[in-house]
Amino acid sequence: MPTSTASEIRDFADELADRVRAASAARTPLRIVGGDTKAFYGRAVGGERLDVSGYAGVVDYEPSELVITTRAGTRIKEIEALLARQNQRLAFEPPVLGSDSTLGGVVAAGLAGPRRPFAGAVRDSVLGVTVLGGKGEALRFGGTVFKNVAGFDGFRLMAGALGCLGVLLEVSLRVAPIPASELSRSFDLSWPAAQAWITTLMRRPLPLSGVAHDGERLHLRLSGPSAAVAAAAAEFGGEETPAVFWEDLRHRRTGSLGAPRLWRLSVPRTAALNDLPGPAIRDWGGAEIWLDSDAPAERIRTFAAEAGGHATLYRGAGPGEAVFSPLPPGLFALHKRLKAAFDPAGVFNPGRMYEGL
Amino acid sequence: MLDQFDIALDPMFPPVDRGRLISALSEVLPAGALVTKTEGMRVYESDGLAAYRGLPAVVALPRDTGEVRAVLRTCARLGVPVVARGAGTGLSGGALPSPGCVLLSLSRMSRILAIDPDARTARVQPGVRNLAISEAAAPYGLFYAPDPSSQLACSIGGNVAENAGGVHCLKYGLTVHNLQALEIMTLEGEGLTLGGEALDAPGFDLMALMTGSEGLLAVVTEVTVRLLPSPSHAQVMLAAFADVRQAGEAVAAIIAAGIIPAGLEMMDRLALTAAEEHTHAGYPTDAAAILLCELDGAEDDIAEELERVAAICEAAGAVQVRVARDESERQLFWAGRKGAFPAMGRLAPDYYCIDGTIPRRRLPDVLEAIGRLSEEHGLAVANVFHAGDGNLHPLILYDANEDGGIERAEALGGKILELCVAMGGTITGEHGVGREKINQMCAQFGSAEIETFFAIKAAFDPAGLLNPGKAIPTPARCVEHGAMHVHAGKAPFAHLDRF
Incomplete structure (x- = not known):
């Protein structure tokens, strides 16, 4: 685990927020990066690299709650090792494509492994997130409890959004016991x-x-x-x-x-x-x-x-080639309005999911 | 009392002439699709939170998607608010008519369209009752897992709007975890498909966003749910404790041991005594609290897990541990639990049900704190709840006929919810914010989140006409309510700007 002090962590969050505010003001696209192990996935994004991997560390892990909260830059391997020591694991079995792979990247990519049909998708395990919105403000959606219907589920929305809606700072996940x-x-x-x-x-x-x-x-x-x-x-x-x-x-x-x-x-x-x-x-x-x-x-x-x-x-998508299946026009228009709700200046990974989003 | 909408604190719209509205709707709907007489509309003036009442301008009863579109387009054109309603069993005033609204009842759209046992899905209209889905799936050995207590009456469209839970969601998930696809319609009458036949869909996960959005984003016109194979065996254990604290500790210990029960419910003395008198379930009325722990799966595995659960409960101080002797006693144990709410009628003329969720390990402390608040406010509180997922249902007992009775109950409820937030939990685990908890939203969320929630709403419903005044408080309301966004004395990310 990184041994950042509390003040270093705070400074890092402030710096990320400042970078987002500056990017929004100048309409500079940001390419959000954790371990950068999935750069091949999605359309290529130009823009300034916003490296979140330094924003790492476990915030809270209470095995009896089946919940872990970590900063988004925490390496997924470290999280899995920590869970394994308590005989627990991530239900959705994410692909880990490099030792630097971070939790933030795993959630943003929304990719799940063989257990998906039986134990749920990434978003099914996400209980809460803190994200930086386009104004550099920290938004906290959901929480650390399984049953929570207060407010729109902005946290589940972040899973698989490819960083197009915000910069993940913290994620709370429901974890599963390893079966006998x-x-x-x-x-x-x-x-x-x-x-x-x-x-x-x-x-x-x-x-x-x-x-x-x-x-x-x-x-x-x-x-x-x-x-x-x-x-x-x-x-x-x-x-x-x-x-x-x-x-x-x-x-x-x-x-x-x-x-x-x-x-x-x-x-x-x-x-x-x-x-x-x-x-x-x-x-x-x-x-x-x-x-x-x-x-x-x-x-x-x-x-x-x-x-x-x-x-x-x-x-293996070529330059400018579409990666995801196109959305019907009405749904795509809704995606654009939703992106603007979180990211009015359109700086978060623009075009990574779809051209024009 | 929050049944009265406030022009200063809630989104309000210029009044539209009622005669003009009715004639516009009559033009696009067949005869019999509108209820306009006051006595006919009385049925729709409240949902399960009966203390909150108000009449709509008119009630529309569409029979199909085309008629839903006709209503929505008319309302969009005239600038009339729309409140969608399923079976009206909601407990947070989410279907409370707002002033001058069209109450859109989906109850006539109640057909099961298809059951596909190989794909393990059921495609249904929004007015289909929750239990009817499991009943239709039963011949194939399948069931629909989310089972709110109102499952006999509540409809799947309402379940989606509220992200309904139930006893089984600890193991099998909430509504959101058991959906395959949604057909929705925006206020402008545009139909959209969210999700699909595959396990995921391209783009943002709008199906998850739509689930639990309390009728503020769009109207659900069709639902495809996932079905699960029914477990071959199930068994329930009753553990009795002389101390509520010990029961709370046993709950945390069971989960910590790696056991995920199909249901893990708790009742305190007041609740279990009333339930016992009501149902004669065989509960030990001298206990301070009981746990009901249901396990399902293979017979041998259940036997082994029951032994482990029994040992955990005994180690936590259980004075009695009993496994239901047969299926009929198992059903009886659950009948007592399910009858706990109606049984409250034996204790007081009225009860007010709270729905906060807390981290499990806080259970003993929170139950003690609720006991103290109950004494301070001079109102008895019975606890009967989904202990396994920390979802509390304190039932505040009061008399609505007493002067200020409901206000006192609401004041105590508000304190309990703020306690849940301070403990790292939430103001609502499964009942929704609706109208009822709109002020407490200001305690759980800050202005930046609330601004984002309104922006999300505007992305779906730019005119803001869908279920206004519910679920998300206006900034003005939060200023008026004066609550600060504080967790255990410190706001998260307090050093970052909050707008």
């Missing part, structure tokens, strides 16, 4: 057969925590109380999958996840998507597809939209 038992099994099943089986499994109260298809085999992870996990594992049979499979999937190290041009399709789990234009790895029971393809963007986006979902050019 975890086992993984794999099966030699083609995707269509695997998908049919997944559909029947998902209708049962099973302790599933990971369902992925690597192109050749179906992998199931079971987490929970020992008896339920053991019973499901015994019923399924299959071969043992090493835990590292899930780690590699989570941190995007598996096979084609390293492709220079990689698509992420988010689609209904039950969609029939069997003739994809490239090698695919399916996570989230089939609801998240990692596609290594040079097919035209339009074709891939249409493919995802027709299945009821959307496609993100996760890595």
Whole structure:
């Protein structure tokens, strides 16, 4: 942990606020950076680098509350190590793409790992945030308790907003106990057969925590109380999958996840998507597809939209190329008004999500 | 009493001629879609917070999205406020009609449109009752998890507006965690889809923002909820304590042990005694407090976890620990809890329910402090609440027929809410701010946040006509109320500018 003193932390927050105020006054775009491990994700942002990684440290962690509050620049690895010592973890299993990856970046990116369909998205774990708005003012939304309906949920809105609405200063997260038992099994099943089986499994109260298809085999992870996990594992049979499979999937190290041009399709789990234009790895029971393809963007986006979902050019977007699926005009106009509500001068990561936002 | 809107402190709009409004709405709606007679509108003059009352200009009862659009466009054109209402079971005056408003009741839009057991979703109109979704899903072995106490009557549109919780949300989440997609309509009559069929949608997470927005941003016209497989087994344990403090400590210890119960509820002596007389659930009436701890999952796992919970409760000082002997006793234990609110009628003519949430570890201190406040104000308080997530429901017992009765109850309630904020909690865990807690919002949020909330509202509703005077206090109201944004004596980031 960084050993900043209280006054250093205060000075750092003041400095960030001053930088934001100055940028807003001059309409200078800011590129907000934590560990800068996900610079590839989203459209390229010009502008001054606003490094938040120095604003680090745990503010409060009380294991019996299942809540941790840390400054946004805190490294995610440090947070996970701290939680693990109390037999707890982050429910949403975020990808950590470098040792400098910070909590602020993880929340802003809103990316979650294999446990997402079973334990919720990043925003489902966020209980509260403090952000700097465009006037350099500290805004505190939510809090440190799970049930809280006072005020609009500005805190959940920050998850996945790619820093376009504010500079995250502090985040409170709900954390989860590590279950007593975890086992993984794999099966030699083609995707269509695997998908049919997944559909029947998902209708049962099973302790599933990971369902992925690597192109050749179906992998199931079971987490929970020992008896339920053991019973499901015994019923399924299959071969043992090493835990590292899930780690590699989570941190995007598996096979084609390293492709220079990689698509992420988010689609209904039950969609029939069997003739994809490239090698695919399916996570989230089939609801998240990692596609290594040079097919035209339009074709891939249409493919995802027709299945009821959307496609993100996760890595390898060319200059000016769209990354996220376009929004309908009415929704995009609302996004612009909402951005202006938080960031009237439009200085926070402009264009990172969409051109003109 | 905050049922009266104040021209100096609440957003107000120039009055529109009622006859003109009714004729404009009649032109765009079929016969029978409007209620204009006073006696017919009485049903809509309050929600579950019956102490707050007011008549709308007119009640509109649309049957489909097109009729909702027609009402909204007419109101936008004429500058008339719109208050959307579901089943009217809300407890914070969120559906209280504001002066001259159109009360938009979604109760006729009550069809379940589709259940997809393979996708585990249900697509429903906003007026569908919460429990009806689980009932429709039950043949597929599925259920809809959020279960507010009013689930028999409350509607899903209202649940979305309030981000409703319930007994099961400790394990299964709030409404926001169980939504797949929303169809909403802005005041201008523009329909938007938030969320979708996939697990996420591009852009900002507007579905999360919309959830719990109390009718201030848009009107929900269709909801797709996620369904969960029903657990194969469930069992409940009752633990009795001679001291409220010990019960509070047991709650924190259970969660700290890594156990997430499906429900973890607490009742103090006043509440459990009344509930026992009302329901005959078999509660030990000599206890100072009881905990009900429900566990679900595989049978063997439940047995093992029950042993651990029992050991934790005994270590905390429990005088009695009992597992329901069968399913009917389990149902009975819960019937007592669910009947606790109606049972209050045995103790006092009226009760006023508070809804603050606090960090769990503060439970013992807060319960003691509530006891002291209760004595100071000379009003009895019964506690029955969602202990597992620190969501308190102190029930202040009073007599509305006594001179100043409700005002005294409100004054005590305000003190309890400010205590919750000072303890690091919130003024409302699940009932919403509505009209009722609008002054206490000034204690929880500063002017910078409140300004941002209004800016968010303006992004959706530039004219400010949707449910005005609710949920977000005007800066003028906060100045008048005089509350400062203070947590335990110090404002967070006090050194940074606050506007």
